[in-house]
Amino acid sequence: MMRNKVKIARTQVNLTQQQLAEKIGVTRQTISLIEKGKYNPTLKLCLDICYAVNKTLDEVFWVEKENG
Numbered sequence: 097m098m099r100n101k102v103k104i105a106r107t108q109v110n111l112t113q114q115q116l117a118e119k120i121g122v123t124r125q126t127i128s129l130i131e132k133g134k135y136n137p138t139l140k141l142c143l144d145i146c147y148a149v150n151k152t153l154d155e156v157f158w159v160e161k162e163n164g
Contacts, residue, residue: 099133099159100130100131100133100156100157100159101155101156101157102127102130102131102145102149102156103131105145105146105149105151105155105156106127106131106149108149109148109149109150111148111149113127113128113131116145116148116149119148120141120144120145120148121144122141130145142156142157
């Protein structure tokens with residue numbers, strides 16, 4: 097499961113899943129799966145999401161490496 101902050105970033109700019117999906121050319125279902133960590137987006141899609149919500153790749157997709 098891939099953790100990310102897409103939902104947080106999306107809601108900060110007052111976009112629905114549908115609005116974000118339309119903005120970057122994917123389906124609402126794709127956004128939903130990305131937010132749930134059930135779909136691993138391509139780098140291009142990650143960048144498109146970041147541009148749409150005015151955040152950096154690190155802010156939205158960076159996950160600290162877990163010790164263990």
